[in-house]
Amino acid sequence: MISGAPASGKGTQCELITQKYGLVHVAAGDLLRAEVAAGSENGRRAKQFMEKGQLVPDEIVVMMVKERLLRPDAHKNGWLLDGYPRSSSQATALKEFGFEPDLFILLDVAEDTLVERVVGRRLDPVTGKIYHLKYSPPETEEIAARLTQRFDDTEEKVKLRLCTHHQNVEAVLSMYKDITVKVNGNLSKNDVFAKIDSVLDELLEQRKAGSGYLEANKA
Numbered sequence: 001m002i003s004g005a006p007a008s009g010k011g012t013q014c015e016l017i018t019q020k021y022g023l024v025h026v027a028a029g030d031l032l033r034a035e036v037a038a039g040s041e042n043g044r045r046a047k048q049f050m051e052k053g054q055l056v057p058d059e060i061v062v063m064m065v066k067e068r069l070l071r072p073d074a075h076k077n078g079w080l081l082d083g084y085p086r087s088s089s090q091a092t093a094l095k096e097f098g099f100e101p102d103l104f105i106l107l108d109v110a111e112d113t114l115v116e117r118v119v120g121r122r123l124d125p126v127t128g129k130i131y132h133l134k135y136s137p138p139e140t141e142e143i144a145a146r147l148t149q150r151f152d153d154t155e156e157k158v159k160l161r162l163c164t165h166h167q168n169v170e171a172v173l174s175m176y177k178d179i180t181v182k183v184n185g186n187l188s189k190n191d192v193f194a195k196i197d198s199v200l201d202e203l204l205e206q207r208k209a210g211s212g213y214l215e216a217n218k219a
């Protein structure tokens with residue numbers, strides 16, 4: 001699981017993590033935006049909350065995330081949950097569905113950095129890649145020309161989302177304190193990934209050693 005304030009770098013780090021570890025990236029925000037784009041009833045309802053930077057009601061988000069996690073690819077390759085859970089009720093629902101995370105990564109970023117990142121954030125609708133006009137500019141003019149901005153990526157709206165984040169983050173953290181790794185998200189995206197990569201690598205080593213132990217015991 002990866003968590004953090006709006007624009008703390010969750011989506012950017014998920015791109016790098018899934019490239020290296022082959023996990024299925026399940027981002028609640030992306031699932032919701034897909035429903036909004038599809039014009040579904042859930043999407044129409046969700047947009048009302050998203051525009052105010054408020055959490056979309058559990059009865060929409062929880063089922064959406066659960067169905068995605070139950071798909072074979074997530075079961076086979078493992079999942080990287082991004083932007084969920086954002087409340088204790090969402091964390092409890094996940095546990096009741098039998099989904100237990102191995103690691104909870106919390107990206108920690110200074111507030112003024114977050115606002116600057118949001119205002120400059122752009123998305124490539126063709127590849128889904130995340131860019132920043134100043135810190136991670138598009139590689140080509142062609143990409144630059146088609147970049148879009150999220151409807152909730154304005155200075156006024158990110159302040160609302162930050163408020164929502166601060167209201168909920170402690171309750172969620174308290175449920176994963178034994179597996180939480182806090183990562184300094186103010187660094188460059190590659191330096192942040194280097195830290196996350198070393199933690200994941202160590203976890204895999206432990207897992208292998210552990211299974212080796214179990215195998216040895218069976219023999």
Ligand SMILES: Nc1ncnc2c1ncn2[C@@H]1O[C@H](COP(=O)(O)OP(=O)(O)O)[C@@H](O)[C@H]1O
Nearest residue numbers: 006007028029050053054055056061083084086
């Ligand atoms: N787990 C969630 N529960 C409820 N609403 C959510 C959840 N994740 C995302 N949302 C809604 O979608 C919006 C965008 O979320 P996201 O794409 O994760 O962006 P960010 O992390 O930058 O806020 C949030 O402001 C909120 O309205």
